[in-house]
Amino acid sequence: MSSRSRGSIELSADDGLFSDDRTTRARIRDAAIECFAEHGVARTTARKVADSAGVSPGSIIHHFESMEGLRVACDQHVAAVIRRQKQEAMSAGTGIDVLAALREANIGWVAGYLAQVLAEDSPAVALIVDDLVADAEGYLQQGVEAGLVRRTANPRGRAAVATVWSLGALVLHRHLDRMLGVDLTDPGVGTDTAIASYAGPAFEILGGGIFTRDYAAHIQSAFTASQTTNEGTT
Amino acid sequence: MSSRSRGSIELSADDGLFSDDRTTRARIRDAAIECFAEHGVARTTARKVADSAGVSPGSIIHHFESMEGLRVACDQHVAAVIRRQKQEAMSAGTGIDVLAALREANIGWVAGYLAQVLAEDSPAVALIVDDLVADAEGYLQQGVEAGLVRRTANPRGRAAVATVWSLGALVLHRHLDRMLGVDLTDPGVGTDTAIASYAGPAFEILGGGIFTRDYAAHIQSAFTASQTTNEGTT
DNA sequence: CAATAGTCTAAACGTTTGTTCAGCTAGTGA
DNA sequence: TCACTAGCTGAACAAACGTTTAGACTATTG
Numbered sequence: 001m002s003s004r005s006r007g008s009i010e011l012s013a014d015d016g017l018f019s020d021d022r023t024t025r026a027r028i029r030d031a032a033i034e035c036f037a038e039h040g041v042a043r044t045t046a047r048k049v050a051d052s053a054g055v056s057p058g059s060i061i062h063h064f065e066s067m068e069g070l071r072v073a074c075d076q077h078v079a080a081v082i083r084r085q086k087q088e089a090m091s092a093g094t095g096i097d098v099l100a101a102l103r104e105a106n107i108g109w110v111a112g113y114l115a116q117v118l119a120e121d122s123p124a125v126a127l128i129v130d131d132l133v134a135d136a137e138g139y140l141q142q143g144v145e146a147g148l149v150r151r152t153a154n155p156r157g158r159a160a161v162a163t164v165w166s167l168g169a170l171v172l173h174r175h176l177d178r179m180l181g182v183d184l185t186d187p188g189v190g191t192d193t194a195i196a197s198y199a200g201p202a203f204e205i206l207g208g209g210i211f212t213r214d215y216a217a218h219i220q221s222a223f224t225a226s227q228t229t230n231e232g233t234t
Numbered sequence: 235m236s237s238r239s240r241g242s243i244e245l246s247a248d249d250g251l252f253s254d255d256r257t258t259r260a261r262i263r264d265a266a267i268e269c270f271a272e273h274g275v276a277r278t279t280a281r282k283v284a285d286s287a288g289v290s291p292g293s294i295i296h297h298f299e300s301m302e303g304l305r306v307a308c309d310q311h312v313a314a315v316i317r318r319q320k321q322e323a324m325s326a327g328t329g330i331d332v333l334a335a336l337r338e339a340n341i342g343w344v345a346g347y348l349a350q351v352l353a354e355d356s357p358a359v360a361l362i363v364d365d366l367v368a369d370a371e372g373y374l375q376q377g378v379e380a381g382l383v384r385r386t387a388n389p390r391g392r393a394a395v396a397t398v399w400s401l402g403a404l405v406l407h408r409h410l411d412r413m414l415g416v417d418l419t420d421p422g423v424g425t426d427t428a429i430a431s432y433a434g435p436a437f438e439i440l441g442g443g444i445f446t447r448d449y450a451a452h453i454q455s456a457f458t459a460s461q462t463t464n465e466g467t468t
Numbered sequence: 469c470a471a472t473a474g475t476c477t478a479a480a481c482g483t484t485t486g487t488t489c490a491g492c493t494a495g496t497g498a
Numbered sequence: 499t500c501a502c503t504a505g506c507t508g509a510a511c512a513a514a515c516g517t518t519t520a521g522a523c524t525a526t527t528g
Contacts, residue, residue, distance in 0.1 A: 024475080040354075042276030046516060056477050061517060063475095119353050120274075121408050129409045140444070148449040150442065157435035160413045161403070162444065168402015169395070174355050175363045179394045200457055201391035207450030208384065209443040210374070210396065215382040216441030223434055258505075280486060290507045295487060297505090472527075481518065488511065496502085 025063045028053045033074050037112035037185075041071065041120060075124030078113055082128060085110075086135060108187025115170045115185050133163045162206075169198070259297045262287045267308050271346035271419075275305065275354060309358030312347055316362060319344075320369060342421020349404045349419050367397045396440075403432070 031053035035044040046067055050057045064070040117125050137159035143149030152158045169176060170184050177183040180197040189195055209216060265287035269278040280301055284291045298304040351359050371393035377383030386392045403410060404418050411417040414431040423429055443450060 045514080047514090057516080058478080058518080059476055067516065115353075118409075119349075119405050126409065126412060129406075130413070133413060143445075143449075148446060149444055150446055152435070152438060154435055154438075157414060157431060158438060158444070160410070161432065161435040161439065164403050164406050164410055164413075165399040167409075168404075168406050169398050170402075171353050171405050172363075172398050172402050175352075175360065175401075176394070176398055178360060179364070179367060179398075180391060196457065197391060198395065201386070201388055201395040203450075203453050203457065204386060204388075204392065205395065206439065206444045207453055208447070210383055210392070210440045211377075212382060212384055213442070215377075216437075219437050219441055223430065223437065279484080281484090291486080292488080292508080293506055301486065470528085473525090475522105475524080477520105477522080479519090482516100484515070485513080486511100487513100489509090490507105491509105492507075493505085495504085498499100498501090 024053075024055060024059065028055060028060055028063060029070070029073055029077055032070050033078065033113055034109065036071075036074060036116055037109050040116050071122070072124060074113075075117065075122050075128075078110060079124055079128045079131075082110060083131065086131075111170060111187075111189075112185040114167070115173055118167055118171050129163070129167065132167070133160050136163045169202075258287075258289060258293065262289060262294055262297055263304070263307055263311055266304050267312065267347055268343060270305075270308060270350055271343050274350050305356070306358060308347075309351065309356050309362075312344060313358050313362045313365075316344060317365065320365075345404060345421075345423075346419040348401070349407055352401055352405050363397070363401065366401070367394050370397045403436075 028049065032044070032049045035049050035052060039048075046057045046060055049070070050060055060067070060070060064073055114125075114128075118129070133156075137155055140149050140159055140162075141155060144151055173184045176198060180194075182192065182194040182198050183189060184198070186192070211219065262283065266278070266283045269283050269286055273282075280291045280294055283304070284294055294301070294304060298307055348359075348362075352363070367390075371389055374383050374393055374396075375389060378385055407418045410432060416426065416428040416432050417423060418432070420426070445453065
């Protein structure tokens with residue numbers, strides 16, 4: 001039951017990140033990413049990936065040495081795709097929201113994959129997050145210089161918290177979908193009008209905060225005064 | 235390996251939510267909660283729980299019918315503990331931050347448990363989240379009436395987003411710990427001065443937002459004008 | 469052509485999983 | 499004292515897991 005399309009690798013024109021892609025190794029990797037995104041890492045077995053890719057379980061080991069190796073390869077591939085997508089988005093100048101750059105049509109599965117693996121501690125995923133935070137800090141700095149973003153005494157901390165909040169919403173997409181009726185892991189969420197039920201409150205908070213100006217100043221002074229007590233929220 | 239105290243859950247004298255607790259069934263449940271919080275749900279096996287509780291694997295089935303039943307019982311127990319803790323905190327009037335009410339000393343393991351199970355779709359956990367959002371909406375409404383919190387056209391959406399962001403930071407505690415040096419699942423995080431590295435930027439965003447006032451108004455108008463295009467971030 | 473290396477399959481391996489089962493112990497009531 | 503029930507154990511169970519292995523097929527090279 002081989003696909004006998006040995007000669008034409010470049011069948012998928014806009015898919016391969018590199019020229020020698022879409023081999024059996026690439027098909028196994030893509031099937032694994034799909035399984036990881038859909039069922040989670042723990043519930044993805046070697047036989048499921050093999051069936052989905054149309055190969056035997058032994059072929060996975062032959063190409064990736066072990067299931068852990070397959071997992072690492074998937075993480076690295078997703079990281080590479082994200083990095084390329086960000087570079088393309090950077091030249092186009094989309095904006096500050098790091099997730100907006102990932103909502104492109106052809107990489108909609110990236111959101112689902114990240115939602116499943118962000119909670120686990122993988123070195124490759126940690127690199128992705130670190131990159132996203134660094135990029136967010138850069139974007140925010142550009143926004144500050146353009147007069148669009150407020151200055152802060154802790155740019156890195158602000159970028160880290162904002163990015164983690166954004167990614168956390170991705171991880172908890174089921175709860176958001178249940179409460180607001182929009183699934184952030186849905187590939188077509190960018191073109192859906194229902195995204196406003198999430199983006200509306202989100203940008204409202206990012207725009208003007210939650211607290212009134214007087215109370216916000218009170219909290220800020222409480223933080224600068226004594227850092228030992230973290231609850232000045234009466 | 236573990237801390238000096240034999241068991242963080244077992245030693246709390248006022249733990250039992252009901253009078254007929256602390257039976258073998260309760261010890262199994264507490265050991266399972268500890269295993270779930272420490273190693274995650276997928277990596278928690280029946281034999282690990284049995285060894286941790288000092289019983290045989292068969293005893294787990296005898297009390298909970300199956301591992302899934304144990305999982306449900308743990309979810310429901312944690313939900314009950316959170317609900318009781320919130321009621322106690324409500325009379326004391328701690329504040330808006332829903333997580334602050336959960337950082338009490340004797341229930342520090344709740345944060346670790348939630349961090350592990352929030353990403354999975356469990357009905358009991360969904361009820362916890364829904365309750366947290368409803369409580370947050372109530373607290374925010376009280377803040378609005380007290381002049382501490384801004385008014386909003388979408389109170390429920392704002393409460394949902396703020397709660398999910400807060401819980402998302404809990405789920406991604408490893409990334410926050412790596413970047414900011416503070417672990418939100420650490421039971422003693424409330425008394426640690428390092429919490430400011432997270433709470434500082436967090437309250438800065440919740441206080442005044444990220445964008446400048448002019449740009450925030452521009453975003454808001456872009457949202458009210460056309461809901462089809464979600465990226466007005468230039 | 470023969471030899472070699474790479475690719476992939478089907479079957480099987482050993483381990484670990486959740487669960488079952490027969491039997492032991494302790495407490496209770498008649 | 500006997501019978502009974504609940505609690506619990508330790509061994510064993512089938513199923514599923516990741517991985518190994520022997521061999522077949524294909525393409526390349528001499």
